[in-house]
Amino acid sequence: MLLSSFAPAFMSQRLWGDVTVGLVFGLGQFVxxxxxxxxxxxxANRRLDQLAEELRDDLEARDxxxx
Numbered sequence: 001m002l003l004s005s006f007a008p009a010f011m012s013q014r015l016w017g018d019v020t021v022g023l024v025f026g027l028g029q030f031v032x033x034x035x036x037x038x039x040x041x042x043x044a045n046r047r048l049d050q051l052a053e054e055l056r057d058d059l060e061a062r063d064x065x066x067x
Contacts, residue, residue, distance in 0.1 A: 004011050004022060011022035 003025070011020065011025070013021050015021060015024060
């Protein structure tokens with residue numbers, strides 16, 4: 001975002017055809033968002049779900065399993 005404001009000449013450089021540096025960076029944001037999301041989901045499934053299940057079991061045991 002900052003490069004588009006402070007370095008417009010750099011962001012408008014053509015790489016091939018009508019594809020510019022800004023377009024590549026913009027599309028790259030989607031890729032990095034998906035990679036970060038997939039990494040977090042894998043971490044959450046591996047680590048956080050186990051902790052949440054243990055916590056839920058502990059709270060249900062204290063409560064007597066009443067619901």
